[in-house]
Amino acid sequence: MTDALRDQAVRVRFCPSPTGSPHVGLARTALFNWAFARHHQLYGAGGTFVFRIEDTDAARDSEESYETLLEVMRWLGFTWDEGPEVGGPHAPYRQSQRMELYADVARRLHEAGRAYHCYCSTEELEERNAAARAAGRAPGYDGHCRELDESQVAAYTAEGRKPVLRFRMPDVAITFDDLVRGEITFQPENVPDFALVRANGHPLYTLVNPVDDASMEITHVLRGEDLLSSTPRQIALYDALAEVGVGTGTVPRFGHLPYVMGQGNKKLSKRDPEANLLGYRDAGFLPEGLLNYLALLGWAIADDRDVFSMAEMVEVFDIARVNPNPARFDLKKAEAINGSQLRLLATSELAVRITPYLQSAGLIADPPTTEQAALLDAAVPLVHERMNKLTEAPELLGFLLVDEDEFALVDAIDEDGRAVVAAALAALEAVDTWATEAIDEALRAALIEGLGLKPRLAFGPVRVAITGRRISPPLFESLELLGRDRALGRLRAVAAPVR
Ligand code: GLU
Numbered sequence: 001m002t003d004a005l006r007d008q009a010v011r012v013r014f015c016p017s018p019t020g021s022p023h024v025g026l027a028r029t030a031l032f033n034w035a036f037a038r039h040h041q042l043y044g045a046g047g048t049f050v051f052r053i054e055d056t057d058a059a060r061d062s063e064e065s066y067e068t069l070l071e072v073m074r075w076l077g078f079t080w081d082e083g084p085e086v087g088g089p090h091a092p093y094r095q096s097q098r099m100e101l102y103a104d105v106a107r108r109l110h111e112a113g114r115a116y117h118c119y120c121s122t123e124e125l126e127e128r129n130a131a132a133r134a135a136g137r138a139p140g141y142d143g144h145c146r147e148l149d150e151s152q153v154a155a156y157t158a159e160g161r162k163p164v165l166r167f168r169m170p171d172v173a174i175t176f177d178d179l180v181r182g183e184i185t186f187q188p189e190n191v192p193d194f195a196l197v198r199a200n201g202h203p204l205y206t207l208v209n210p211v212d213d214a215s216m217e218i219t220h221v222l223r224g225e226d227l228l229s230s231t232p233r234q235i236a237l238y239d240a241l242a243e244v245g246v247g248t249g250t251v252p253r254f255g256h257l258p259y260v261m262g263q264g265n266k267k268l269s270k271r272d273p274e275a276n277l278l279g280y281r282d283a284g285f286l287p288e289g290l291l292n293y294l295a296l297l298g299w300a301i302a303d304d305r306d307v308f309s310m311a312e313m314v315e316v317f318d319i320a321r322v323n324p325n326p327a328r329f330d331l332k333k334a335e336a337i338n339g340s341q342l343r344l345l346a347t348s349e350l351a352v353r354i355t356p357y358l359q360s361a362g363l364i365a366d367p368p369t370t371e372q373a374a375l376l377d378a379a380v381p382l383v384h385e386r387m388n389k390l391t392e393a394p395e396l397l398g399f400l401l402v403d404e405d406e407f408a409l410v411d412a413i414d415e416d417g418r419a420v421v422a423a424a425l426a427a428l429e430a431v432d433t434w435a436t437e438a439i440d441e442a443l444r445a446a447l448i449e450g451l452g453l454k455p456r457l458a459f460g461p462v463r464v465a466i467t468g469r470r471i472s473p474p475l476f477e478s479l480e481l482l483g484r485d486r487a488l489g490r491l492r493a494v495a496a497p498v499r
C-alpha cells in the first residue's frame with residue numbers, strides 16, 4: 001500500500017442491484033472491496049465496508065433477489081460494517097428508502113443550473129443519432145434542450161411532453177488515475193449530457209449511485225470494468241453535488257476490475273450457468289474454495305501460489321496489484337482449488353460441512369443419531385483426501401449410511417466377479433477379529449495367493465459388492481466400518497452358488 005493510503009481511513013462500498021440471481025462477477029467485486037477494507041482496517045488508518053442495495057428499478061428488482069443476495073453474502077462469510085440489517089450512520093442502505101433524498105438533490109441540481117429539463121422524445125433522439133452517425137459524428141445527446149427559452153418550454157408542455165432531467169456536462173476533458181489501469185482521459189465529445197431523472201420522476205442509476213457515494217463519504221470505488229464509461233460522468237457530477245451541498249467535494253479514487261471471460265473467450269454473462277453463485281453451494285463448493293478461486297480472477301498472492309486463506313489475502317491485498325487484463329473463468333481450476341481448500345479443513349470440520357448434503361440425500365437424520373455421528377467421524381478420514389466437492393460425500397459414504405434393505409449395487413458384477421466374491425466371503429467368514437489388518441490379510445491370502453488374481457480383478461468385485469460402486473473409500477477400512485454382519489450379508493447376496 002502506498003503511504004498516502006496508509007494515512008487515510010478508507011470507505012468502500014459493495015452496491016449490487018437485486019435483480020435475478022447473484023453471479024460470480026458480483027462476488028468477485030464484493031471480495032476485492034471487502035479485502036481492501038479489511039486490509040486497511042488491520043494495517044492502515046481504518047477501513048469500512050459498506051453494503052448498499054441499489055433497488056430503484058421497481059420493474060427489475062425483487063425482494064426474492066434481495067434475500068438471495070443477503071444469503072450469498074452470509075454463505076461467503078462477508079461481514080459488513082454498514083448496510084442492511086446492521087444499519088449505520090448513513091442509514092437507510094436500501095436506495096428504495098432514500099427516494100426523497102434523490103428528489104431533493106435533483107431539484108437542487110436543476111435550480112443551480114447544473115441540470116436542465118430535456119423534452120426530446122425517444123424517436124427524436126434516435127433520429128438525430130442516426131443523422132449524426134451518417135455524417136460521421138459521434139452519436140449521443142446533442143445539447144438540443146440546453147438553452148430552451150420560456151416560450152419553447154411552454155410549447156412542449158402544451159403538447160403534453162414531460163421532461164427528463166439531464167446533466168449539463170462541462171465542456172472539458174476528464175482525466176483520472178485509475179487504481180488498476182493508470183491514467184485515463186475522456187474527451188468531452190465522448191461524454192454527452194446524460195439523464196438523471198426519468199420523465200415519470202424516477203431517479204436513475206446515474207444520479208442515485210454518485211449521490212450515495214458522495215453522501216456516504218466513499219473514498220474508493222472498486223467495481224467492474226463494464227462501468228468505466230460512467231466514471232467521467234460521476235466525476236463531473238461530484239463537482240455539481242458539492243456545489244449543492246451533497247458530500248464533501250472530494251472525488252473518490254476509482255479502480256476498475258478486469259472482465260471475467262467464460263467459455264469461448266466471451267464475457268461471462270449473468271445467464272451462463274457457471275455464473276450463478278448459489279449454484280456453487282448446491283454443487284458442493286466450500287465458501288473458502290469459491291472465494292479463493294474468485295480472488296485469482298485478476299489478482300495473485302504470489303507467482304507460484306494458488307491456494308490461500310482469506311486472512312492471508314487480507315494481509316497482503318493491494319488494489320494496485322490487480323491485473324487489468326481480462327481474467328478467464330475456469331471451472332476445472334475452481335474445483336481443484338476447492339479440493340485443496342477442502343483438504344485443508346480439519347476432518348471434524350469436514351464432517352460438519354458434509355452433514356447437510358448427507359441429510360438432503362436422506363442418508364442421515366437431522367440431527368444425526370449418535371450411531372450416525374460416530375460412523376461419520378470414523379468414515380470421513382477415509383474420504384478426506386479423495387474429495388473435491390461436498391456433493392461427493394453422499395456417493396462416497398452412502399454405502400455405510402443407508403438402511404441395509406435399501407442398499408443396492410450401482411455398478412454391475414459379472415459371473416467371474418461373483419465367484420471372486422464367493423471366495424472372499426468364505427475367507428472373511430473365518431476372520432475372528434473384524435479389523436482392517438485381519439481383513440486385509442485374509443482377502444490377500446484367499447484372492448491374490450489362493451486364486452492367483454491381480455489386485456484389480458481380486459478386489460474390484462468385492463468393492464462393488466460392499467460399496468455398490470467401482471470407486472469407493474479404501475476397501476479394507478470400509479469393510480471394518482461396515483461391520484461384520486452387514487459386510488457378510490452383502491457378500492452373500494452377490495456370491496455365486498458355491499460349486
Ligand atoms: N448497482 C450497480 C450495479 O450493480 C453498482 C455499480 C457500481 O458499483 O457503481 O451494477
Ligand code: ZN
Nearest residue numbers: 118119120145
Ligand atoms: Zn432534449
